[in-house]
Amino acid sequence: MSSLDQVYIKQKEKLFSLYKNNLPQSIILSGGEIELLSDIAISFSELIVKSNIDHTFEDFLNICSNENHKNSPFVYMITKIYLEDKKRFKNQIYRDDISNVHTFFQTKDEIDQKRVCIIKIIDDLSIEASNSLLKLIEEPNKNSHFIIINHNKAKVLQTIKSRSYFLNFSKLNEEIFFENLNSDISTNRDLFNLTNGSLSLSRNFINHELYEIQDHFRELLNDRKLIKSNTASHYSNFISKMFTKDEDISIFFDYIYLITSYEVKSMARQGKEREVLNLLKISEIVKTYNNFFKSLNLDYTTLIVSLFYKIKNV
Numbered sequence: 001m002s003s004l005d006q007v008y009i010k011q012k013e014k015l016f017s018l019y020k021n022n023l024p025q026s027i028i029l030s031g032g033e034i035e036l037l038s039d040i041a042i043s044f045s046e047l048i049v050k051s052n053i054d055h056t057f058e059d060f061l062n063i064c065s066n067e068n069h070k071n072s073p074f075v076y077m078i079t080k081i082y083l084e085d086k087k088r089f090k091n092q093i094y095r096d097d098i099s100n101v102h103t104f105f106q107t108k109d110e111i112d113q114k115r116v117c118i119i120k121i122i123d124d125l126s127i128e129a130s131n132s133l134l135k136l137i138e139e140p141n142k143n144s145h146f147i148i149i150n151h152n153k154a155k156v157l158q159t160i161k162s163r164s165y166f167l168n169f170s171k172l173n174e175e176i177f178f179e180n181l182n183s184d185i186s187t188n189r190d191l192f193n194l195t196n197g198s199l200s201l202s203r204n205f206i207n208h209e210l211y212e213i214q215d216h217f218r219e220l221l222n223d224r225k226l227i228k229s230n231t232a233s234h235y236s237n238f239i240s241k242m243f244t245k246d247e248d249i250s251i252f253f254d255y256i257y258l259i260t261s262y263e264v265k266s267m268a269r270q271g272k273e274r275e276v277l278n279l280l281k282i283s284e285i286v287k288t289y290n291n292f293f294k295s296l297n298l299d300y301t302t303l304i305v306s307l308f309y310k311i312k313n314v
Helices: 009-020 034-049 057-065 100-106 127-137 158-162 174-180 185-195 199-207 210-222 231-242 250-269 273-295 300-312
Strands: 026-031 075-079 115-120 144-150 165-169
Touching (some): 009 026, 009 165, 026 034, 026 158, 034 057, 034 075, 034 115, 034 144, 034 199, 075 100, 100 115, 127 144, 127 158, 174 185, 174 199, 185 199, 185 210, 185 250, 199 210, 199 250, 210 231, 210 250, 210 273, 210 300, 231 300, 250 273
Parallel strands (some): 026 144, 026 165, 115 144
C-alpha cells in the first residue's frame, strides 16, 4: 500500500462504519483534494452497490487503492461537461444536468439494489440545481444515496448540509505531499507554498508545465513596464501548446491568480504597502477574467490581451 493509500484512513474508517451500520442518504466529502475525494467517492459507491457481499474494511482499502475502477450501471456521476460547440467547459452544473437523477433512482431492477449518485462538485451547482438536489434528498429512499464532493464549505446550501452526513478531509502534510508529487525538489517546494499544499492543484499545474511561466510572470507583476505588445501572444501560444482543445484552460487563470496572491503576501512581509495595494488590484483583475472565461463564450486569446493591458496599467 502506497503512502497515498494511507491518507485519510480515519475518514475511510468512518465511511466504512456508516456503510456497516446506518448508511445516510446523503454524505458530503469536503476538502481541497478534489481528485482524491473523487476516487474515495467512487470506491465507496462500489462498496455500497455491492450490498450482497459482506465486505471488510480491508476490502474497502483495496478498492480505494485500485486505479482501474469499473463503471457500474448503479453509479451515476454528475460533473461539468465539455461543450464541444463552444470549446469550453460548462460554467456550472444546472438543473437540467441533474434532471435524470430522479429517473436513475426510480429505475426498476433487482430487489433492494442500491444506487449511488456522485456529484463532483457541489460548488459548481447553480442555485436552481441545488434546490432540485435538496428536493431529491428530502424524498428519502432507502436504496438511493448521494455522495457529494465539496471544496468550499461556504458554497453548500445549509439546508443540504443539515440533511447530509458531513465528513471533513484536512489538507495533506508536507511529507505526503512531497512523496506523491512527481517533480524536482525545488518545484515541489514552490508548488506547496503556492497551492497551500494542494496535491490536486499541483498535479494539474505540473501536467500543463505551468511552472515554466512562474518566474516570468512574477517579473511582470513586480515590473509592469516589462509587459510589451507581444507579451499576451507569447502567453496565448504557451496555452495552445500546453492544453488540448478539451482541457479546462481556467487552470491557467487559477495559476496566475495564486502567483499574484503569493506575491501580495511576500510584499506584505517586506512592508511594501503601495505594491501590496497594486498587487491586490491585479489579483482582483485576474479573478474577474477567470470568471469571464468560465461564464462567457469568449476566446482566451482575446481575454489574455485585455488582461495584460489591465495589469500593465495598474
